[in-house]
Amino acid sequence: MKNYDAIFIGAGQSGPFLAARMAGKGMKVALIERKYLGGTCVNAGCMPTKTLVASARAAHVARRGADYGVKITGGIDVDMKIVRKRAETVIMDARNGLIGWFDGMETADIVYGQAQFTGPKTVSVNGETLTAPQVFLNVGARPVIPDFPGLKDIDYLTSTSIIYLDTLPRHLAVIGGSYIGLEFAQMYRRFGAKVTIVERGPKLASREDEDISDAIEDILRAEGIAVHTNADGIAFAKRGDGVDVSTGAGRPVIGASHVLIATGRRPNTDDLGLDAAGVATDKRGYITVDDRLMTNVEGIFALGDCNGRGAFTHTSYNDFEIAAANLLDGGDRRVSSRIPAYALYIDPPLGRAGITEKEARFSGKKIMISTRPMSRVGRANERGETQGFMKIIADAETKQILGAAILGIEGDEAIHGIIDAMNAGTTYPALQWSVPIHPTISELIPTVLGDLKTV
The missing domain is CATH 3.30.390.30 (FAD/NAD-linked reductase, C-terminal dimerisation domain)
Structure with a gap:
């Protein structure tokens, strides 16, 4: 059994920074990550997607050049291989920066593998058992794959896999009219694809007020994006080299070449052995925490997307700030003080x-x-x-x-x-x-x- 002062499971936008603070104080910490340092933001979220958004905007502005008195002769070509390469470069630069940062910490161990609790303060990874008085969960979330009829029979994209697409879809059907889906819809329309958004609810971006939702829809429709709301019968069927997307009885069938599933995210908490530690979750799998981010088990904390108290990089980083202030700096910071x-x-x-x-x-x-x-x-x-x-x-x-x-x-x-x-x-x-x-x-x-x- 290896003994540490703190164990971190998951290397998103909370855990590594708190681990670094602790290591800087001479504490012995283990950071366990099953795949890549940086979490969703670095590897499949903010950084690569905003890089893609920047490429899409460059194409959009180039097409509008004449409106500003700038004449561009010939058509506007988008090289999707270069677009993908830009996103990959941003990912690797950030990921490698984190690796180099941790390599310089004498009291921090990075362990790559799947971690599972074997008890309240013991964790098994790669056949070894690690123990510490404090354990921090920063395991993030992943795309939800709904049980739509026919979905299992087709090839589909998620917000993770679409980042690596290096060809332009003929017609991209985006299933889900919330934040992730809307960003990719406009992005690929600007790259030159035909795009249709299919949303089960009555409005896009349904968390917003109706006037904002309506204005968002107007912006997207003005760029030639088709929008189908109240789609209460979404189903899929292969047809030739494409996919027929049904949107409900008596409603149009969309002939798409590619389908992006963007219907939400779920926490990566189902394979951690939380029961062995006695850690409670809600009905959606989010780890329940108090106002200081501690779970129902003393000494076990949940940070970032997996605690259901925020789904953004900045809220995840703020979780680190709250935990660091309270545990290391004698502070009294609380999640409830955060303005969304x-x-x-x-x-x-x-x-x-x-x-x-x-x-x-x-x-x-x-x-x-x-x-x-x-x-x-x-x-x-x-x-x-x-x-x-x-x-x-x-x-x-x-x-x-x-x-x-x-x-x-x-x-x-x-x-x-x-x-x-x-x-x-x-x-x-x-x-x-x-x-x-x-x-x-x-x-x-x-x-x-x-x-x-x-x-």
């Missing part, structure tokens, strides 16, 4: 912070709302990208900002002014009197705040 914020990386992007209008109305609070179209923003007009709008929600009594959405050019960056104000507890009248730089997207925020009205 995220982005949808279609183009233009959606930046979101706090709660939605729907959630604010349901809370029973007296609220104020203000919206402004991006066509009122100087930078958006200068760039010729005026789709979308800004929306801010505030508490009429406390004057605190409750939430905001910026769907528009650079919305994923401009939203940080709101996030910072919310974290600092700044009231909207105080933020209204800031003097933002012109010409920027953020300069409209005080104007939007000035138009807040009780609803």
Whole structure:
């Protein structure tokens, strides 16, 4: 049996950083990873997908060159092999950087293999038993594969496998109208494929308010993407070298060359032997944790996507920050203090912070709302990208900002002014009197705040 001060299972965006902090203090740590360091973000998520988004945007801007007085003779060709190679390079650079970083830590061992609990503080990997008073789970999540009729009979793509596609689909059918599916749909449309989105629910990006969902659909349809919502009978059948995608009785059948399944993700917790450790999960398999990220078993913590308390790289990294502050720095940080914020990386992007209008109305609070179209923003007009709008929600009594959405050019960056104000507890009248730089997207925020009205 090998003894450690801490064992980390999974090398996503929480565990390695906490392991490094502990190793820096001379503690002996083991980092167990069954595949690649870096987790989803590095290997199959943020980094490669945003690299692909950048390639797709370059093609889109090139096609629009004439709108800006830039004439490009001949057609726009997209070399999918180069597109794939760019994404692979980003993956390998980040992964190798992590490997090199850990190689320089004297008290940290990297163990590649499948870890399973044999008891509350003992873990088996590669035939060896490791033990430690603290165990941290950072095992991430994977794509959900639903039980659609005929799906097992066809070749299909997931958000992981599509990254390695080096040919252009004739017609890509994206099953699922949420964040991952929408990003790939627009991306491949810009690469030159015909694209259809099939969504079981009534709206795309169903977590958002209806006005935002509708605006997202308008943006995608304007680029020639077909959208089928309320698809209550999704099924698949092979036909020649393609696939027929049924969307329900009396609804159109889509003849696709490729199918991307983007119907959500599930935690990688079903093969860890959690029962042997007595670690509890919810009905979806997420590990239940308290406000300090500890499971029901003393000394066992769950960080990142597998705890169901956030599904983003930044929330996973914040889990590390919370655990490090509490365990190493004498702090008292809690998950419940985190203001939810995220982005949808279609183009233009959606930046979101706090709660939605729907959630604010349901809370029973007296609220104020203000919206402004991006066509009122100087930078958006200068760039010729005026789709979308800004929306801010505030508490009429406390004057605190409750939430905001910026769907528009650079919305994923401009939203940080709101996030910072919310974290600092700044009231909207105080933020209204800031003097933002012109010409920027953020300069409209005080104007939007000035138009807040009780609803």
